[in-house]
Amino acid sequence: MTTPDPRVDTVQDRPSVSIGAPSSGWGAVGVDTPQAAGAPVMDLRDVSVFYGNYEAVRGTSMPIRQNQITAMIGPSGCGKSTILRSLNRMNDLVPGARVAGKVTYHGQDLYAKDVDPIQVRRRIGMVFQKPNPFPKSIFDNVAYGLKINGIKGNVHDQVEEALTGAALWDEVKDKLKQSGLSLSGGQQQRLCIARTIAVRPDVILMDEPCSALDPIATGKIEDLMHELAKSYTIVIVTHNMQQAARVSHFTAFFTAEVDEKQVRHGRLVEFSETGKLFTNPTDKRTEDYITGRFG
Amino acid sequence: MTTQTQTGPDPKTELSSRGGGPRADRSFQVLTLAAGLLVLAVLALILITTTREAWPAFREMGLRFITQNRWDPPSEIFGGLAFIYGTAIVSLIALIFAVPVSIGIALFLTELAPRRLRAPAVTVIDLLAAVPSVVFGLWGVLVVAPKLVPIYQWIHDVLGGIPVIGAIFGQPVGSGRNFMTAGLILAIMITPIITSIAREVFDTVPRADKDAALALGATRWEMITGAVFPHSFGGLVGAVILGLGRAMGETIAIALIIGSSTQITANVFASGNAMPAVIVSQIGESTGTFTAALIGLGVVLFIMTVIINTAAQAIVRRAEIRMRGTAS
Numbered sequence: 001m002t003t004p005d006p007r008v009d010t011v012q013d014r015p016s017v018s019i020g021a022p023s024s025g026w027g028a029v030g031v032d033t034p035q036a037a038g039a040p041v042m043d044l045r046d047v048s049v050f051y052g053n054y055e056a057v058r059g060t061s062m063p064i065r066q067n068q069i070t071a072m073i074g075p076s077g078c079g080k081s082t083i084l085r086s087l088n089r090m091n092d093l094v095p096g097a098r099v100a101g102k103v104t105y106h107g108q109d110l111y112a113k114d115v116d117p118i119q120v121r122r123r124i125g126m127v128f129q130k131p132n133p134f135p136k137s138i139f140d141n142v143a144y145g146l147k148i149n150g151i152k153g154n155v156h157d158q159v160e161e162a163l164t165g166a167a168l169w170d171e172v173k174d175k176l177k178q179s180g181l182s183l184s185g186g187q188q189q190r191l192c193i194a195r196t197i198a199v200r201p202d203v204i205l206m207d208e209p210c211s212a213l214d215p216i217a218t219g220k221i222e223d224l225m226h227e228l229a230k231s232y233t234i235v236i237v238t239h240n241m242q243q244a245a246r247v248s249h250f251t252a253f254f255t256a257e258v259d260e261k262q263v264r265h266g267r268l269v270e271f272s273e274t275g276k277l278f279t280n281p282t283d284k285r286t287e288d289y290i291t292g293r294f295g
Numbered sequence: 296m297t298t299q300t301q302t303g304p305d306p307k308t309e310l311s312s313r314g315g316g317p318r319a320d321r322s323f324q325v326l327t328l329a330a331g332l333l334v335l336a337v338l339a340l341i342l343i344t345t346t347r348e349a350w351p352a353f354r355e356m357g358l359r360f361i362t363q364n365r366w367d368p369p370s371e372i373f374g375g376l377a378f379i380y381g382t383a384i385v386s387l388i389a390l391i392f393a394v395p396v397s398i399g400i401a402l403f404l405t406e407l408a409p410r411r412l413r414a415p416a417v418t419v420i421d422l423l424a425a426v427p428s429v430v431f432g433l434w435g436v437l438v439v440a441p442k443l444v445p446i447y448q449w450i451h452d453v454l455g456g457i458p459v460i461g462a463i464f465g466q467p468v469g470s471g472r473n474f475m476t477a478g479l480i481l482a483i484m485i486t487p488i489i490t491s492i493a494r495e496v497f498d499t500v501p502r503a504d505k506d507a508a509l510a511l512g513a514t515r516w517e518m519i520t521g522a523v524f525p526h527s528f529g530g531l532v533g534a535v536i537l538g539l540g541r542a543m544g545e546t547i548a549i550a551l552i553i554g555s556s557t558q559i560t561a562n563v564f565a566s567g568n569a570m571p572a573v574i575v576s577q578i579g580e581s582t583g584t585f586t587a588a589l590i591g592l593g594v595v596l597f598i599m600t601v602i603i604n605t606a607a608q609a610i611v612r613r614a615e616i617r618m619r620g621t622a623s
Contacts, residue, residue: 090510095410122512132503135525135618144521145511181619192507199511 041066041203041233042087042124047101049082049091056082057266060101062252064203069225069234071244071274074254075289079266080237083254084205087235088124089117105203122149125201129208131188133180133195138163138172141180141191145199158198165231166194167224186217193224197232204228206236210243222247241290244274251277253286342597349591351584360588361595366557366573368581373588377557379595381474381569385549386542388478388563393486393542394535400486401493402519417494424487432548435480440471440552447475447564465562472554475563480552481545485538492537496530497523525618529611536607540600546571570596 040063048058057079064070064087072080082091089110091097103110110120133141142159145151151158159176163169168190172183180191189209196204206225210218225234225247238244244251252271256264270277270286281287346353352373353360363374400420404413447467455461467473500523508518524531554566555576570592578589 088510090506093506093509118512118514121510126506126510128503128506128510130503132501132507134504134507134522137617144508148508148511148513148517148521179617179619195507195511 039066040064041106043102043104044083044087045102045104047083047086047099047103049079049086050096050098050100051094052096054263055265057254057268060268062268062271064233064235065250066233067229067231068249069229069236069247070250070252071248072235072237072252072254073239073241073244073289074266074269075256076239077264077266078254078256080252080254081207082266083268084207084235084237085126087203087205088121088126090121090126092117122199123201124203124205125196125199126205126207127189127192127196127209130212131185131192133183133188133191135179135181137177138180138183138191139176142194142198145195149199151199162194162198163191165197165228166190167220167227168194184217186213186220189213189217189221190224193221193228197228201232203233203235206234208237208239211239218243241278245278248274250274253277253281253283253289255285255289342594345590345594345597349587349594352588352591355584356588360591364557364559368577368585368588371584373584373591375570375573375588375592375595377559378568378570378573378592379599380559381553381567382543382571382596382599384474384563384567385477385481385553385569386539388475389481389485389542390535390539392479392482393489393538396482397486397489397534397538398493398531400490401497402523404490404494405497406515406519406523417491420487420490423483424491428484428545428548429551431480431484432551435476435548435552436472439480440473440476442471443476443479444469444471447471447473451564462561463563465560465564467564468554468566470554470566472552473564473566474553477549477553477569478563480548481542484545484548485541488541489534489538492534493527493531496527496534499530500526528614528618532607532611532614536604539603543596543600543603544571546575550576 042064044060044062044064047060049056060079060083062070072084074080085091086099086103087110091099099111105120105124108115134144136144139159142162143155146155146158160169160173163172168187171187172178172191175182180188183191189212193204193209210221213221222243225236228234229249236244236248250271251274253269254266255269257267258264270281270283272282277286278290281290355371356363356373359374361374361379362376363372364376365372365374366377367373400416404416408416444467447464450464451467454464455466504522504526505518508522513521549569550572553568553572555568555572556566557568558565560567574589574592578586581589
């Protein structure tokens, strides 16, 4: 194992949610280690995910770069969500699930024996497909993560900061005591994002975060993602190619292939800068997919 | 396209009803409504007829029937407060022990237990519900009560000197037939029903809610308190109320264990009596107003359970509105 990045163990040192920090797309964006911007925060090396004996995804290798939005696209059953869930060990919760290969986070093996999945999920947050606020008040939804992680400080300020960071504060500041479930779908999803950023993660995984939302709500979430990328590293799974093209800096295209035993496996076909993948893909399968000839 | 069907309107655009669809819907509606009304009617009839039977005692005693602590059939004085108190205290003890245990078992079975352990464990717990209550009663009297007396004595020796707490854990009755033993046996009897409902309630918590908590770095316990409990509150109250209903109505086991003495005391190690137990043990030798008084105890018990159920529903509604923004 390489020298552990000191920041890994000192989450409190992370930059605060700096909405409005200068952005320059690919370059350094107000990060504490400018030279590391765009450097891999996470790295996948030949990662395969098994459910029992079934190999759902095989041989995936790709980096997740700091303060960039990495999109995973591909047809249904291509394993993109499976790979996403292996990045914060949510797959641990599925009985029989197993990850082969190596997933590293700041150089540490995520699946090493001494790694606590709870700490992993604390640093690598997740937003789900269907908005899933807790049946609690808006305030308590955001404060929950602070409470369970023992984060000190003024809870109200931190809740406000997270809700502001999720572009929801102005809409809910007068009704923080109302149930999170009383909000509209798009607001609920932004509440879930606020809940996630409240614990100051390093990486945010988003599993088709807009698939249950209307186009206006989707637009708001996409704008928000650009803002969030200034402070966080984002990985998004989407089945909407236009969305990937609009929001992401890097795109991974997955597809499902049938092997010699007639078993379907997900596979990473191509990973590159989003602009290049959509205008000049190197693989024929990518080209077929993005031009609509397949999938 | 055949000429015989030209009599009716064009089948492609015909919208009025054809066949028995709407009529079947209508009769189904009437049938279900009737079933619902039948339940209400039965409840109302029970209340009306029992109240009529109990009327001589109610008329004789008035409000003292539930406020006076003197049950003296030869003098035709029927003040049932001690039995109401006994029912309440025994049910409370049963809930204090049964609720945490049941919820613990249910959580273990839904969230922690390996899949292959679940079915056998559920079977064993359900078997507990199949034991006849008279068996529980005999077991309580012959086995449990004598064995608990030294423990009661020890608790009394340790805590007896403390004010208030000392009054609760007073001098134990020598037979071990007391509120505490009755409550403990009741707790065992109501654990299966609370467990089985709590288990089903926990099973309905959406995977998405649990995932949300875990993705924030929650431990399993934090996930349970943060995602599972808020979702299950209403159902858990229902489970507890069903258990409470069973505890309040339990007759033969309590009649055997509670010690059959008419007294109101804070001492949980003292013997007492409870409404159903009084009814079952005295109705055989009663006549006239005495019988009416015993039936009156039944009416009081019935009204108490109705009040508790209504209160629980109100609590659940309020909680649901707070958690979801609407009542569901």
